[in-house]
Amino acid sequence: MVAVPGLAALGWDEGWAAALAELSDPTLLPARVSRVDRGLCSVMTGEAVDRVVAERGVEIAVGDWVALGPGAANDDRQRIVAVLPRRCVFRRAAGTKGTAPQIVAANIDTVLLCDALDGHLSLRHLERYLALAWQSGATPVVLITKSDAASAEEVAEAVESVKSVADGVNVVVVSATTGDGIGDLTPYLVPGRTVALLGLSGAGKSTLVNLLAGADLLATGAVRSDGKGRHTTTHREFVLLPGGGLLIDTPGMRALSVVGAGEGVEQAFHDVEVLARDCAYANCSHAGEEGCALAAALSDGRLARGRLEAWLRLKAEPQASDYESARRVVDDRKRRKANKTADRRAARP
Ligand SMILES: Nc1nc2c(ncn2[C@@H]2O[C@H](COP(=O)(O)OP(=O)(O)O)[C@@H](O)[C@H]2O)c(=O)[nH]1
Ligand SMILES: [Mg+2]
Ligand SMILES: [Zn+2]
Incomplete structure (x- = not known):
C-alpha cells in the first residue's frame, strides 16, 4: 500500500490551482505524474495512485502536474487531458545530433547531482550536469556519496x-x-x-532513496568490477518520503549533451565567463592567443586547463536554436516527401 498524502504534500499550491482553473473545465481533476510508461502513466491524485492513459502526442514527464478527464468509451481508466505549464524542466539530449531533448523530470525544486567516492569523481561530467541543472530552473546541490569508501583526506580533497x-x-x-x-x-x-537525484549509474542514488524512505522500494546494484554501475534503475521513480519530501530517482545517464543549455553553461562557468569578459579581443577563441585573458589566467593559476577546455567544449556544442533549425530541416524534408506522395496519388488516373 502506498500512503495517501493529499495534494499539498505532493506540491500542489495556489499557482497550480490557478493553472488548472485556466482550463475552464471544473470536471477536470489534478494529479501528479509519478511514473511514465509507453502510453500509460501512474499518477498520484492525493487520494490514490492511479494508472491513467496518456493522450497520444502529449509529452508527459515524471513530476508533471496534469489534468485528468474521463477516458474513452469502454475504458474506465481516466485520461490525461492536459499538462499544466511546467515551472521547471530538466532535459537531456541523447548524444547523437538531431535527437529531441528528452524531459528527465519536471517541476523539481532541487537537483542532487550525485558522484561517488569509490571511484574517480568526474568533474567534467559534473560540469555538464550543473549546466543542465541551472538551465532547468532548479537549484543544484552536489552530493558526494560513499564517504565511507574514502579517507578523511580524500573526502576533503574531493570537496575541494x-x-x-x-x-x-x-x-x-x-x-x-x-x-x-x-x-x-x-x-x-x-x-x-x-x-x-541525478548522476551516473552506481553512484548510490537508489540506495540513498531507500535509506531516506525507510524501505527497500528501489532495486540497487553492485558496481561491476570494471567500475561501471549496472543500470538497475530502469524507470524514473517518484517516491514520497515519510517526512513529506518528494524524491525522483533516475536511471544513470552517460551521454549528456548540453543542447539548449546556453544560459546554464554560462551560469555553471560563471568564473570563466567573468575572466573571458576581460579578454582584450572581442572575437577571441581563447585557444592560446597571445594576450588572451584566459591564457593569462591559465599561466598564473587562476584557471585550470581542464576547466577552460571543458568550457570551450560545451560552448562549441550546438545550442537550442541549432537544434530547432536542424529539426525544421528534417520536418521540411518530411513534408515535401509527403506532399510528393500525395501529388503522385492525385495524379493517378
Ligand atoms: N560503500 C558504499 N557503497 C554504497 C553506498 N551507497 C550505495 N553503495 C553501493 O553502490 C552500488 C550502487 O548503488 P545504487 O544505489 O544501485 O546506485 P545507483 O545506480 O546510483 O542507483 C551498490 O552496490 C550499493 O550497495 C555507500 O554509501 N557506501
Ligand atoms: Mg538506481
Ligand atoms: Zn581570449
Whole structure:
C-alpha cells in the first residue's frame, strides 16, 4: 500500500490551482505524474495512485502536474487531458545530433547531482550536469556519496575539487552505509518540495532513496568490477518520503549533451565567463592567443586547463536554436516527401 498524502504534500499550491482553473473545465481533476510508461502513466491524485492513459502526442514527464478527464468509451481508466505549464524542466539530449531533448523530470525544486567516492569523481561530467541543472530552473546541490569508501583526506580533497567547478553550489557529503551526513539533506527534504537525484549509474542514488524512505522500494546494484554501475534503475521513480519530501530517482545517464543549455553553461562557468569578459579581443577563441585573458589566467593559476577546455567544449556544442533549425530541416524534408506522395496519388488516373 502506498500512503495517501493529499495534494499539498505532493506540491500542489495556489499557482497550480490557478493553472488548472485556466482550463475552464471544473470536471477536470489534478494529479501528479509519478511514473511514465509507453502510453500509460501512474499518477498520484492525493487520494490514490492511479494508472491513467496518456493522450497520444502529449509529452508527459515524471513530476508533471496534469489534468485528468474521463477516458474513452469502454475504458474506465481516466485520461490525461492536459499538462499544466511546467515551472521547471530538466532535459537531456541523447548524444547523437538531431535527437529531441528528452524531459528527465519536471517541476523539481532541487537537483542532487550525485558522484561517488569509490571511484574517480568526474568533474567534467559534473560540469555538464550543473549546466543542465541551472538551465532547468532548479537549484543544484552536489552530493558526494560513499564517504565511507574514502579517507578523511580524500573526502576533503574531493570537496575541494568539486567546489573548484561548482562555485556557489552547496556540497553535501554522505554515506548511505554509515548514515554520515544524511542529516545534511534535511533542508531539501521538505513537505511539498521535489528533489531529483541525478548522476551516473552506481553512484548510490537508489540506495540513498531507500535509506531516506525507510524501505527497500528501489532495486540497487553492485558496481561491476570494471567500475561501471549496472543500470538497475530502469524507470524514473517518484517516491514520497515519510517526512513529506518528494524524491525522483533516475536511471544513470552517460551521454549528456548540453543542447539548449546556453544560459546554464554560462551560469555553471560563471568564473570563466567573468575572466573571458576581460579578454582584450572581442572575437577571441581563447585557444592560446597571445594576450588572451584566459591564457593569462591559465599561466598564473587562476584557471585550470581542464576547466577552460571543458568550457570551450560545451560552448562549441550546438545550442537550442541549432537544434530547432536542424529539426525544421528534417520536418521540411518530411513534408515535401509527403506532399510528393500525395501529388503522385492525385495524379493517378
Ligand atoms: N560503500 C558504499 N557503497 C554504497 C553506498 N551507497 C550505495 N553503495 C553501493 O553502490 C552500488 C550502487 O548503488 P545504487 O544505489 O544501485 O546506485 P545507483 O545506480 O546510483 O542507483 C551498490 O552496490 C550499493 O550497495 C555507500 O554509501 N557506501
Ligand atoms: Mg538506481
Ligand atoms: Zn581570449
